[in-house]
């Protein structure tokens with residue numbers, strides 16, 4: 001694996017650490033009801049690559065998984081802190097990386113929104129509230 005173009009990821013408690021190549025084929029948000037359950041929020045934010053692009057650096061034995069029935073989704077999370085972590089689809093074709101577990105965003109921008117019609121009504125309210133009241137700029141990086 002070429003380590004010059006990689007991104008580190010980890011869970012909240014730090015027990016699990018990994019590294020992926022920054023060559024994601026897709027970066028998608030999904031608002032479907034399953035992804036709302038999985039995230040505990042309005043959507044997931046996942047980047048897609050292939051299983052050979054990840055290196056688990058620490059704590060692979062701390063991972064717990066659950067294969068969602070009738071789906072390619074396998075929930076993988078740290079059994080200490082519950083952070084959602086990268087998973088291989090059940091058919092082994094893709095590696096799905098929860099972008100929030102990465103130390104920086106992938107260089108490929110968000111390229112697709114899925115399940116938009118399933119978004120919760122409160123999400124539209126929140127977007128309106130953001131537009132009306134949130135004026136703080138992101139600090140320079």
Ligand SMILES: [Zn+2]
Nearest residue numbers: 011013078081
């Ligand atoms: Zn953890």
Ligand SMILES: [Zn+2]
Nearest residue numbers: 030031032035
């Ligand atoms: Zn979904």
